[in-house]
Amino acid sequence: MIKQLNPPRRILMGPGPSDVHPAVLQSMATPLLGHLDPAFLEIMNETMDLLRQVYQTENKVTLAMSGTGSAGMETLFVNLVEPGDKVIIGVNGLFGQRMVDVALRCGAEVIQVEGAWGDIIRPEKVEEVLQQHKDIKLVAVVHAETSTGVRQPLQELSEIVHRHHALFVCDMVTSIGGIPTKIDEYGIDAAYSGTQKCLSAPPGLAPVTLSPRALEVSANRKSKVQSWYLDLSMIQNYWGEERFYHHTAPITMIYSLRKALRLIVDEGLENVFHRHALYGRALHAGLEAMGLELLVNEKHRLHQLTAVRIPTNIQDVEVRKRLLQKYGLEIGGGLGELKGKIWRIGLMGYNARQENVTYALAAIEDVLREHGYHFISGAALEAANRYIRENE
Amino acid sequence: MIKQLNPPRRILMGPGPSDVHPAVLQSMATPLLGHLDPAFLEIMNETMDLLRQVYQTENKVTLAMSGTGSAGMETLFVNLVEPGDKVIIGVNGLFGQRMVDVALRCGAEVIQVEGAWGDIIRPEKVEEVLQQHKDIKLVAVVHAETSTGVRQPLQELSEIVHRHHALFVCDMVTSIGGIPTKIDEYGIDAAYSGTQKCLSAPPGLAPVTLSPRALEVSANRKSKVQSWYLDLSMIQNYWGEERFYHHTAPITMIYSLRKALRLIVDEGLENVFHRHALYGRALHAGLEAMGLELLVNEKHRLHQLTAVRIPTNIQDVEVRKRLLQKYGLEIGGGLGELKGKIWRIGLMGYNARQENVTYALAAIEDVLREHGYHFISGAALEAANRYIRENE
Known part of the structure; x- marks a missing residue:
């Protein structure tokens, strides 16, 4: 017997699909x-x-x-x-x-x-x-x-x-x-x-x-x-x-x-691009404040999709599973030669908002801590919010 | 300036797409x-x-x-x-x-x-x-x-x-x-x-x-x-x-x-097939009672899609336009060598219902009459309903 369609609520911050408006x-x-x-x-x-x-x-x-x-x-x-x-x-x-x-x-x-x-x-x-x-x-x-x-x-x-x-x-x-x-x-x-x-x-x-x-x-x-x-x-x-x-x-x-x-x-194309840049860079600032390393140098880094290196001794799949279970948050793993080495975090379209930056950084911080990765508490959100305040 | 999406309401009884449930x-x-x-x-x-x-x-x-x-x-x-x-x-x-x-x-x-x-x-x-x-x-x-x-x-x-x-x-x-x-x-x-x-x-x-x-x-x-x-x-x-x-x-x-x-x-596959057969054949009976000729002999005729010959002196495109304007009813024209010679009327899926048979026959009867095609008033609906009564 096949049940009623009732998928769990997700926040899609992987490489796409992203949340539909x-x-x-x-x-x-x-x-x-x-x-x-x-x-x-x-x-x-x-x-x-x-x-x-x-x-x-x-x-x-x-x-x-x-x-x-x-x-x-x-x-x-x-x-x-x-x-x-x-x-x-x-x-x-x-x-x-x-x-x-x-x-x-x-x-x-x-x-x-x-x-x-x-x-x-x-x-x-x-x-x-x-x-x-x-x-x-x-x-x-x-x-x-x-x-x-x-x-x-x-x-x-x-x-x-x-x-x-x-x-x-x-x-x-x-x-x-x-x-x-x-x-x-x-x-x-x-x-x-x-x-x-x-x-x-x-x-x-x-x-x-x-x-x-x-x-x-x-x-x-x-x-x-x-x-x-x-x-x-x-x-x-x-x-x-x-x-x-x-x-x-x-x-x-x-x-x-x-x-x-x-x-x-x-909304206006220029506003849309600005919004992606603002929140994308805020996410970058937040991830770096957590001590994480971004894959791409700043000059060639996308705003809407950020590849971040998985810290040593942290299990790729387990962290992503936990984010999905505890926070309903989907981020992407690596593909090809980057499999197991990076996560891909999207802030695309409707999702390029304060809400998603804050939620993703807070969730990632919590789950990384659960998995034994340590850094200064609250630094990620502070860095992201500072970037937004100074650039919006 | 592009307006809000607000398409007119249609009843899709052409060769598909049909109305979505x-x-x-x-x-x-x-x-x-x-x-x-x-x-x-x-x-x-x-x-x-x-x-x-x-x-x-x-x-x-x-x-x-x-x-x-x-x-x-x-x-x-x-x-x-x-x-x-x-x-x-x-x-x-x-x-x-x-x-x-x-x-x-x-x-x-x-x-x-x-x-x-x-x-x-x-x-x-x-x-x-x-x-x-x-x-x-x-x-x-x-x-x-x-x-x-x-x-x-x-x-x-x-x-x-x-x-x-x-x-x-x-x-x-x-x-x-x-x-x-x-x-x-x-x-x-x-x-x-x-x-x-x-x-x-x-x-x-x-x-x-x-x-x-x-x-x-x-x-x-x-x-x-x-x-x-x-x-x-x-x-x-x-x-x-x-x-x-x-x-x-x-x-x-x-x-x-x-x-x-x-x-x-x-609903049950057999019930679904029966419903298509019942209303499809009722439509056939109705169209024939209007004096129209069906393209395909009974043995090889689909229930869900009926090709009916356009009567002599009746304009294909004008009739279909009028059905769309006056009744919001879409039926299909002919393709290839049958272009201008037949109409194609679908009773597919959700549309294989009494409501659609009745509405389509009544609308077609009215528009054909407007275009000078004459036949016994009410005969189509009577024939269709008789078929349904005797076979449901």
């Missing part, structure tokens, strides 16, 4: 429209408008793919890459590795430019490869590496890539709505993201944006896109003026995305 | 769990249990892909087919055509067995092709053709396919939860479906089920699955005991699916 949750109880209803097509238009504002672009093709962030990644590769194409992928974490896997399945010849996990991809290393190979079609990097908490600078890299006539593609799953994405200003040709991080909507959609240049590359393909489901030439015709049926859009998810984007636009 | 809508406002939270993994287990019951199978790999029904279609083809494989696809409507497109993009050699739009695929035609080609890997047909309202008989076909050692694959997007799918009894090797038809959940997930035999074929592939996002070898490890992270599951959508399946299991 209550107004977004409510929007999902809205009855459906048909996917070709004129009223729904209007809602799609509005969603695209909002998405352009939040992505900071005027790209016409700025829409939500019907899958999670990884489907967004696959969308860009299957549409932009043909078998035999040479691509450069920056790999300094799990999501760079994933791009390599996806690109190889598209038949690409992949050249990896590596960075240490916890560091950025060095633009000069990318330029070196571009100089050695004259026929690189695209260069892809992760803007906000969810596995490490690194923020990749984009502007210089974008200039280098374009000087060599390649397309510049960015994973913005964890950056959108948390830090500036500046698609047009930086000249990013294509980007994908997710809804479950700084947008504070549930996972299930992958907002993508493509520049006219990227669309031209895609339009001039010799081979068919290997995925029917992710073929942008058809999906554009559904989201565009033609309104040609492709697949049934996930209507409720689009309601939730529209609501989430509207909350961001109403 | 109110309890399912409510379930979507439930706060999120993390996608690796033990409580969420339990919810995934329960969802698989329920899905097995509704699919009528004991297949271990019975899970929901993170995309709409078409992603389910693509999942089966990318996992089961390798470049150069020969497959037979039954084409008697749009969704058979779509399977051909998807299979070709996987590099399959596709042999189409055609049926008229509005008729079934004749098993003997499939057998003929199987006798001519000794190396067919799989045969795929659409169980409930959403573009025509045809119900494909599966048992005889399944026996033929297995006699020739091929896999039998079925599109069950519109059949699941509406008519018996009997995966194990019929020996269907793999099937996919959607959530937005007879399950009365929103679109966004694609429940799939694969037999051990199908999984073995997939496990013995020589080439990598061309889609990372839909690669079942990895997705199985997330839904299975390993719980290995692949992509972030669309948590809210899974809440909604679990709730929707539970409503069906609580």
